[in-house]
Amino acid sequence: xxxxxxxxxxxxxxxxxxxxxxxxxxxxxxxxxxxxxxxxxxxxxxxxxxxxxxxxxxxxxxxxxxxxxxxxxxxxxxxxxxxxxxxxxxxxxxxxxxxxxxxxxxxxxxxxxxxxxxxxxxxxxxxxxxxxxxxxxxxxxxxxxxxxxxxxxxxxxxxxxxxxxxxxxxxx
Amino acid sequence: xxxxxxxxxxxxxxxxxxxxxxxxxxxxxxxxxxxxxxxxxxxxxxxxxxxxxxxxxxxxxxxxxxxxxxxxxxxxxxxxxxxxxxxxxxxxxxxxxxxxxxxxxxxxxxxxxxxxxxxxxxxxxxxxxxxxxxxxxxxxxxxxxxxxxxxxxxxxxxxxxxxxxxxxxxxxxxxxxxxxxxxxxxxxxxxxx
Numbered sequence: 001x002x003x004x005x006x007x008x009x010x011x012x013x014x015x016x017x018x019x020x021x022x023x024x025x026x027x028x029x030x031x032x033x034x035x036x037x038x039x040x041x042x043x044x045x046x047x048x049x050x051x052x053x054x055x056x057x058x059x060x061x062x063x064x065x066x067x068x069x070x071x072x073x074x075x076x077x078x079x080x081x082x083x084x085x086x087x088x089x090x091x092x093x094x095x096x097x098x099x100x101x102x103x104x105x106x107x108x109x110x111x112x113x114x115x116x117x118x119x120x121x122x123x124x125x126x127x128x129x130x131x132x133x134x135x136x137x138x139x140x141x142x143x144x145x146x147x148x149x150x151x152x153x154x155x156x157x158x159x160x161x162x163x164x165x166x167x168x169x170x171x172x
Numbered sequence: 173x174x175x176x177x178x179x180x181x182x183x184x185x186x187x188x189x190x191x192x193x194x195x196x197x198x199x200x201x202x203x204x205x206x207x208x209x210x211x212x213x214x215x216x217x218x219x220x221x222x223x224x225x226x227x228x229x230x231x232x233x234x235x236x237x238x239x240x241x242x243x244x245x246x247x248x249x250x251x252x253x254x255x256x257x258x259x260x261x262x263x264x265x266x267x268x269x270x271x272x273x274x275x276x277x278x279x280x281x282x283x284x285x286x287x288x289x290x291x292x293x294x295x296x297x298x299x300x301x302x303x304x305x306x307x308x309x310x311x312x313x314x315x316x317x318x319x320x321x322x323x324x325x326x327x328x329x330x331x332x333x334x335x336x337x338x339x340x341x342x343x344x345x346x347x348x349x350x351x352x353x354x355x356x357x358x359x360x361x362x363x364x365x
Contacts, residue, residue, distance in 0.1 A: 044265075046264075048257075049257030049260055053229045053257065056226030056255075057229045063196075063234050064196075064362065086230075
C-alpha cells in the first residue's frame with residue numbers, strides 16, 4: 001500500500017516552492033492535496049470548470065508576482081493543449097501535477113486513450129514531463145520539478161502513476 | 173437577432189481606459205488587444221495574442237496575486253464564449269478587485285465576421301449573473317460607457333458593451349509574449365532573481 005502521508009509531503013513541497021494559488025479539477029488522487037489547500041488560509045484554492053482555466057490562472061499569478069500550480073487528472077490534459085502556448089510563448093513558469101488514469105489496473109476503458117497519450121501530447125506541446133511512481137520519492141520529484149518550472153521558467157508536468165494513487169474501485 | 177450594437181469600439185476602449193493610472197489590464201486576443209493598444213500602449217497592459225478563452229482566467233490569477241490592485245479584463249464576445257466556464261469559476265472565487273468588460277459585436281471579427289452566439293439568444297451579462305456575478309450590466313450608448321469607467325475600477329463588475337461590427341485599422345502592440353510578460357512584471361515591481 002502507498003504510504004498514507006505522501007500527499008502532505010507534496011503539499012509541503014509546494015509550500016516550500018512558495019506556491020500560493022492552486023487551481024484544480026478534482027481527482028480522487030488529489031483529494032488530500034485539495035483538502036490541505038482549502039484548509040490553508042495562505043493558499044488560494046480555486047476549483048475550475050475545465051483544466052485549461054488553470055493554465056491561464058497560473059499565467060496571471062506569475063504576472064502578479066506569485067506562483068500557481070494546476071492539479072488535474074490525465075483526462076484533463078487534452079483540454080489544455082492550446083492554452084499551453086501561453087506560458088511557453090511568454091516564457092513563464094507552469095507547473096502541473098497530473099494523476100494518471102488508464103494505465104494501472106484501470107476498470108474504465110474511457111480513461112485509457114487520454115491516459116496513454118498524456119506523456120506524448122504534453123511533450124509535443126513543449127512541456128517537460130517527469131513521473132512519480134513511488135511514495136518515497138514523489139515529494140522530492142515535485143520539489144525538483146517546481147524548481148525547474150519556477151527557476152528556469154519552463155512548463156513542467158509531474159505524472160503521478162496510477163500505481164501510486166491506487167486504481168479506482170468501481171465494484172466493491 | 174440581437175445584433176444591435178452601434179458604438180465605435182475604439183471610442184469605447186478610449187473611454188474605458190482613459191487615465192489608467194496603475195490599472196492592470198489584460199486583453200483578449202484579436203480586436204480588443206488592438207483597441208487597448210490604440211487607447212494607449214503601456215507596460216501594465218498585458219495583451220493576449222492567442223490562448224483564446226484565457227483572458228478572464230488570466231485576470232483572476234492576477235487579481236488573486238495582487239489583491240490591493242485593480243484588474244480589468246477587456247475582451248470580445250468570441251473569446252469570452254470560449255472561456256465561459258471562467259464566469260462560474262471567477263464568481264465562485266469571489267475576488268473583489270477584478271472586472272471584465274466584453275466588447276460585443278456578435279461576430280468573430282478576425283476570421284471574416286462570422287456571427288457568434290451573442291448574435292442570437294445568448295446574453296453574456298445574463299450568463300454572468302446566472303453564474304453568480306452580483307453586478308452585471310450592458311452598455312448601449314456612450315453615456316452608459318462613461319458610467320462604466322469608474323465602476324470597472326471599483327466593483328467586481330461584468331459588463332457587456334454593444335459595439336458596431338465595423339473593422340478598424342490594425343493597431344498592433346508588441347506580440348512577443350516574453351517581452352510583454354517581463355515588462356509587465358518589471359512595471360509592477362515583482363521581478364526577483
